[in-house]
Amino acid sequence: MSKQSYRVCFCFRRRFKMTVAQAPEDVKNLFEMYSENGLMNADGLHKFLVEYQKEDETTTDDAQKIIDGSKHLPKNGLHVEAFFRHLFSDTNSPLVSLGVHHDMNAPLSHYFIFTGHNSYLTGNQLNSDCSDVPIINALKRGVRVIELDIWPNSEKDDVHVLHGGTLTAPVTLLKCLSSIKEYAFVSSDFPVVITLEDHLTPDLQAKAANMITETLGDILFTPGPEVFKEFPSLETLKKRIIISTKPPKDYTEAKEDKDKENDSKSDKADDEVAMKKVSS
Structure with a gap:
C-alpha cells in the first residue's frame, strides 16, 4: 500500500492511499520454486524462463538484463512484487517470440x-x-x-x-x-x-x-x-x-486540363450521336 500527496487550494495537502495489485497465491508459489531467501536471481529467473515459459534460447545474461531493467531494488534479483510485474510487462509479452506470422503476400x-x-x-x-x-x-x-x-x-x-x-x-x-x-x-x-x-x-x-x-x-x-x-x-x-x-x-494542373478537354470531346461526341438518332 503506497501513499500519494496532493495539494488542495494551494495551502493544504491531502494524502490518499493507493492500492497496488498484490501477487496472487499461484504467482507466489511459482516465485518460491525459483527463488531463494525472497529473491529470484539471474540463475533462478533463467531457469523459470526455460523450464516454465519454454523460452529455450534465453540465456542467463538475458535474465540479468531483465533484472537490471527492473525499477525495483535490489538489482541482484527480483522480489515477488517485481516478479509479478514482470509477468505482465511488455518484456514478457506472449507475442514477442511469434515473429512475422501473417501472410505478407497481399498488396x-x-x-x-x-x-x-x-x-x-x-x-x-x-x-x-x-x-x-x-x-x-x-x-x-x-x-x-x-x-x-x-x-x-x-x-x-x-x-x-x-x-x-x-x-x-x-x-x-x-x-x-x-x-x-x-x-x-x-x-x-x-x-x-x-x-x-x-x-x-x-x-x-x-x-x-x-x-x-x-x-x-x-x-x-x-x-x-x-x-x-x-x-x-x-x-x-x-x-x-x-x-x-x-x-x-x-503536372496536376496539366492533367486536369487534359481531363477536362477529354470530357468535353466525349460530351460533344455523345451529343452528335444523339442528334443523328433524332434525325433518323
Missing part, C-alpha cells in the same frame, strides 16, 4: 503500417532542432513510414528538412536520406516509405530527385512504365524504400 494497402509524423523533430513543433537522430531512433523501433517536410534553404540552392513557418532549426535532406538508408532495415526487412511534404521549386525538386536516386541506389523502389492495378506485396517489397509524395503542381 501493401492491405496492412496497417507503423507510421511516424514529423519524424525529424527532436522536440516541439515550434522551435526545436531538426535532426536525423529521431529518424534513426524511429527506424530502430520499427517505424516503417518516415515523414520529411522539404523546403528550400535560405540561399535557395539546397534542400532542407524542417517544420515550415516555425523557428525549427533545419537539417539537410541528404543527411536524412543517408541515415534512412543506413538504418532502414535494422529492425525489419519490410519496406520503408518516405513521405515527402514538398515545398520546393521545380529546380530544387529535380535536385531532390537526384539526391534520392543517388543516395538510395538499388534499394529505391522504382516501378517500370506499367500501371499497377494494385500495390505490390510486402514480401516483394522487402529491403526496398518507397517514395510517397504528391505530383508537381504543373
Whole structure:
C-alpha cells in the first residue's frame, strides 16, 4: 500500500492511499520454486524462463538484463512484487517470440503500417532542432513510414528538412536520406516509405530527385512504365524504400486540363450521336 500527496487550494495537502495489485497465491508459489531467501536471481529467473515459459534460447545474461531493467531494488534479483510485474510487462509479452506470422503476400494497402509524423523533430513543433537522430531512433523501433517536410534553404540552392513557418532549426535532406538508408532495415526487412511534404521549386525538386536516386541506389523502389492495378506485396517489397509524395503542381494542373478537354470531346461526341438518332 503506497501513499500519494496532493495539494488542495494551494495551502493544504491531502494524502490518499493507493492500492497496488498484490501477487496472487499461484504467482507466489511459482516465485518460491525459483527463488531463494525472497529473491529470484539471474540463475533462478533463467531457469523459470526455460523450464516454465519454454523460452529455450534465453540465456542467463538475458535474465540479468531483465533484472537490471527492473525499477525495483535490489538489482541482484527480483522480489515477488517485481516478479509479478514482470509477468505482465511488455518484456514478457506472449507475442514477442511469434515473429512475422501473417501472410505478407497481399498488396501493401492491405496492412496497417507503423507510421511516424514529423519524424525529424527532436522536440516541439515550434522551435526545436531538426535532426536525423529521431529518424534513426524511429527506424530502430520499427517505424516503417518516415515523414520529411522539404523546403528550400535560405540561399535557395539546397534542400532542407524542417517544420515550415516555425523557428525549427533545419537539417539537410541528404543527411536524412543517408541515415534512412543506413538504418532502414535494422529492425525489419519490410519496406520503408518516405513521405515527402514538398515545398520546393521545380529546380530544387529535380535536385531532390537526384539526391534520392543517388543516395538510395538499388534499394529505391522504382516501378517500370506499367500501371499497377494494385500495390505490390510486402514480401516483394522487402529491403526496398518507397517514395510517397504528391505530383508537381504543373503536372496536376496539366492533367486536369487534359481531363477536362477529354470530357468535353466525349460530351460533344455523345451529343452528335444523339442528334443523328433524332434525325433518323
